[in-house]
Amino acid sequence: MFTVISRIIHYGLKNFVRNGLLSTATVAIVTLSLIVFLGLILTNGATNGMIAFLEDKIDITVYFKTSTSEDDILSMKSSIEKLSEVRLVEYVSADKALELFRAKHEAENDQTIIQSLNELNVNPLEPSFNIKAYDPSEYAAIASYLEAPDLKGRISTVSYAKNQVVIDRLIGIIGGVNRAGLAATIILSVIAGLVVFNTIRLVIYSNRDEIGIMRAVGASNALVRGPYVIEGTIIGVLAAILSLFVVLLMFLLAPLVFSSGSYFDFSIPGFSLKDYFYGKLPALLAYQILLGVGITGISSFIAVRRYLKN
Amino acid sequence: MVTFQGVSKIYNSHSQALEDVTFKIGSGEFISIVGRSGAGKSTLVKMLIGEERPSKGRVFFGQYEVNKLKDRDLPALRRHVGIVFQDFRLLPTKNAYENVSFALEVAGRPQREIAELVPQVLDMVGLSEKLSHFPHQLSGGERQRVAIARALVHRPELIIADEPTGNLDPINTAEIIMLLKKINELGTTLILATHDREVVNSLDKRVVTLDRGRVVRDEERGKYILL
Numbered sequence: 099m100f101t102v103i104s105r106i107i108h109y110g111l112k113n114f115v116r117n118g119l120l121s122t123a124t125v126a127i128v129t130l131s132l133i134v135f136l137g138l139i140l141t142n143g144a145t146n147g148m149i150a151f152l153e154d155k156i157d158i159t160v161y162f163k164t165s166t167s168e169d170d171i172l173s174m175k176s177s178i179e180k181l182s183e184v185r186l187v188e189y190v191s192a193d194k195a196l197e198l199f200r201a202k203h204e205a206e207n208d209q210t211i212i213q214s215l216n217e218l219n220v221n222p223l224e225p226s227f228n229i230k231a232y233d234p235s236e237y238a239a240i241a242s243y244l245e246a247p248d249l250k251g252r253i254s255t256v257s258y259a260k261n262q263v264v265i266d267r268l269i270g271i272i273g274g275v276n277r278a279g280l281a282a283t284i285i286l287s288v289i290a291g292l293v294v295f296n297t298i299r300l301v302i303y304s305n306r307d308e309i310g311i312m313r314a315v316g317a318s319n320a321l322v323r324g325p326y327v328i329e330g331t332i333i334g335v336l337a338a339i340l341s342l343f344v345v346l347l348m349f350l351l352a353p354l355v356f357s358s359g360s361y362f363d364f365s366i367p368g369f370s371l372k373d374y375f376y377g378k379l380p381a382l383l384a385y386q387i388l389l390g391v392g393i394t395g396i397s398s399f400i401a402v403r404r405y406l407k408n
Numbered sequence: 409m410v411t412f413q414g415v416s417k418i419y420n421s422h423s424q425a426l427e428d429v430t431f432k433i434g435s436g437e438f439i440s441i442v443g444r445s446g447a448g449k450s451t452l453v454k455m456l457i458g459e460e461r462p463s464k465g466r467v468f469f470g471q472y473e474v475n476k477l478k479d480r481d482l483p484a485l486r487r488h489v490g491i492v493f494q495d496f497r498l499l500p501t502k503n504a505y506e507n508v509s510f511a512l513e514v515a516g517r518p519q520r521e522i523a524e525l526v527p528q529v530l531d532m533v534g535l536s537e538k539l540s541h542f543p544h545q546l547s548g549g550e551r552q553r554v555a556i557a558r559a560l561v562h563r564p565e566l567i568i569a570d571e572p573t574g575n576l577d578p579i580n581t582a583e584i585i586m587l588l589k590k591i592n593e594l595g596t597t598l599i600l601a602t603h604d605r606e607v608v609n610s611l612d613k614r615v616v617t618l619d620r621g622r623v624v625r626d627e628e629r630g631k632y633i634l635l
Contacts, residue, residue, distance in 0.1 A: 101516055101518065101519075102516055105513055116501055307497070307499075308499055310497070311497050311498075311499060312510075312514060313482075313483070313486070314457075314486065314491055314493075314497065315486065315487075315491075315510065315511040315514055315515075315558065316483045316484070316485075316486035316487035316489075316511075316514060316515060316562075317483060317514035318480075318483045318514075319479075319480060319483070321514055406479070407479065
């Protein structure tokens with residue numbers, strides 16, 4: 099048993115080295131396919147980052163009438179927080195709103211606004227809630243809760259009504275991006291998988307005479323098939339490492355090629371593809387090896403089968 | 409040792425390779441199976457190693473009923489048989505030594521035994537000087553000797569030579585036949601499938617003649633005579 103296993107590994111290594119050119123070409127093709135997969139993972143990461151960013155931008159702002167007392171507002175806050183859809187309620191008091199408003203316009207050095215504020219003796223701004231939901235599709239439910247008669251009397255405006263069209267469209271876009279991403283992933287995965295499978299089949303086709311001779315001298319199926327599976331595994335591991343290396347090189351070289359590094363970074367606010375890549379490097383390596391070895395090993399296993407008849 | 413019992417092989421309604429073939433081969437025999445191309449010689453040989461299955465009839469080899477063996481049991485059967493082909497079927501990327509040792513490696517023999525046996529067998533076929541030569545560095549006759557060494561090295565009870573001299577000139581042919589005779593004299597049963605009249609007539613051994621898939625003649629000390 100040990101002799102057989104060691105011979106399988108030995109033959110596999112020897113095949114890989116002896117078929118130098120073919121092995122190199124196969125590693126290159128599998129590497130390309132794995133780069134496609136890696137691209138899909140990164141695109142997915144970027145899309146999720148973008149979606150998270152957009153989702154974070156969606157919220158409902160509820161403005162209360164200036165006459166509403168702070169106690170009332172705080173009790174409403176705790177009742178809204180109890181809703182299962184609500185992730186966060188942020189209370190901006192009238193004083194706080196004024197402070198923010200003033201700071202903003204002072205920063206912009208907008209003298210007209212600052213002067214007119216100084217002219218006023220009362221704070222014209224309304225206290226407000228900033229409500230965030232777990233899921234953007236839940237804003238409609240939250241908005242309808244705010245329609246309840248006991249709340250409605252104290253509310254001056256709800257931003258949802260104004261922003262409804264935009265929010266709905268964003269929800270639509272997010273869903274669309276998710277579905278398109280999934281479809282692209284499936285289609286490209288199938289294509290890359292077929293390319294690799296066919297390449298491996300070619301490698302084994304070129305070795306069909308050797309397989310015939312092995313069988314004629316009485317080699318067991320395991321001994322005929324084993325070396326090709328080993329060879330496929332070597333190709334898979336090498337291609338996995340190479341594909342990561344190529345992408346790593348792209349990230350390292352991007353700042354040199356483009357005047358600004360962020361050009362390559364897609365400029366997604368609140369998301370850095372580079373940080374995402376570096377942060378996930380070990381997981382990506384494991385994933386690529388699993389994928390590379392899986393696809394080449396299984397391809398070899400299946401491709402040899404047709405030569406094992408008789 | 410080998411028995412064909414009412415063996416027929418029908419590929420389709422137009423093509424019948426073998427028809428009701430029945431004969432026995434005893435242990436230690438040297439038997440020539442002769443006939444024109446397409447007479448069914450190769451089909452018969454392939455049935456013996458399970459590469460083809462009979463449409464009808466049974467094929468026995470030693471303790472095996474070959475026509476009933478499953479695909480996964482065939483390697484074990486083939487390790488009891490040595491096969492020599494017309495086109496040698498050597499691995500081009502392995503040298504003479506490796507081509508022979510390969511047959512022992514796939515049979516799972518230990519390395520020590522391989523290192524001892526292979527030079528012995530290559531010496532027996534007269535190639536002790538060319539162990540590290542690759543097939544493309546050898547002549548046709550030498551390549552066939554390597555192939556014979558490979559068929560011989562695991563000490564099979566039976567060697568099947570399917571047109572072994574088909575690609576060789578008369579001198580090499582004579583040498584290969586001498587070698588096969590020597591192997592037979594040392595106790596190995598030998599089946600020679602050929603359409604080379606001279607070879608068969610010079611052997612003066614048993615001859616089974618096939619014509620259009622039927623056994624038309626089976627003689628001890630026979631000659632190659634076509635109808």
